Amino acid sequence: MHKPSDPPAPAVRFFQIDTEQAGQRVDNFLMRVCKGVPKSHLYKAIRSGEVRVNKGRTGADQRLEAGDLVRVPPLRLPRPGDPRKVPAAVFPVVFEDDALMVIDKPAGVAVHGGSGVSFGVIEQLRAAHPDAPFLELAHRLDRETSGLLIIAKKRKALLGLHAMMREGLGRKHYLALVVGDWVNGRQHLRQPLARWLTASGERRVRVDAREGKPAHTIVTLEKRYGSCSLVGAELRTGRTHQIRVHLASSGFPIVGDEKYGPDDVRARFSALGFRRMFLHACRLEIPHPLTGQSLELRAGLPPECTRILDLLEKDT
Secondary structure, eight states, rough: OOTTTTOOOOOOEEEETTTTTOOHHHHHHHHHTTTTTTTHHHHHHHHHHOOOEETOOOOTOBOTTTOOOOEOOOOOOOOOTSSSOOOOOOOEEEEEOOSSEEEEEEOOOSSSSTTBBBBOOHHHHHHHTTSSSSOEEEEEOTTTTEEEEEESSSSHHHHHHHHHHTTTEEEEEEEEEEOOOOOSSSSEEEEOOEEEEOOOOOEEEEEEEOOOOOOEEEEEEEEEETEEEEEHHHHHHHHOTTHHHHHHHOOOTTTTOOTTHHHHHHHHHHTTTTOSOEEEEEEEEEEEETOEEEEEEEOOOHHHHHHHHHHHHHHH
């Protein structure tokens, strides 16, 4: 006899995909309907063929279509009384309506689980809003980057945001503190970028004229602070680590950048109490994905960033 606290016996489940769920990857769909099941178990079930779409084997990255029938094998769910593995979190909300949410992400928090991180912003938001039928990242921010992050609350809004980004209709503005005296008031950086993996499997990006993809960043000088400069960076393309690599390859690495910045600079700022990368997504200019309304959203510099600027100001 089962105890009242025991979880229900696992059983095969079938889900028919509706228009709101269409477009999701298989792995993301499973994470939503199998909350609490370790990701490793879900990927194992996909690889083994236990997860099926329309009675056929599938891959983790397959996109589901409206009307698809998804077979989910027996997977043991957590006990009702077990503590939630993903802690719910509340992030400062800059804008929200029934289609999207824009938050001010703190530095040091990944946007999603993976690469050694068990959970990120999107998993924590889902845990905080268990009744929300749909929450998906519209774009990414690096873990050490703070600032504006868009989350779609409807499939139609997500598709609209992706189309907007592909067509270059929105503007993403960042602030970065760089090492060096940035001279030009406004400069276009267009070095092509290519991704590569280190021997340890760490993801990196480099300027590569032969294999790189086109990348475009517009950099403007905001203020000089002695041996450092505060610059604005506008993304015209959205390559991985784009601002970081464009600035570093130009001889102006971002303060606190562990991948592309000098260790001695990071150590000097750490001694001053600044232990993060100084890159902040400060402004978004986008058309609303459903209404077309122009949105201009802002997030001020975090206190630790304004504090270090004040220290630099006193030393100059």
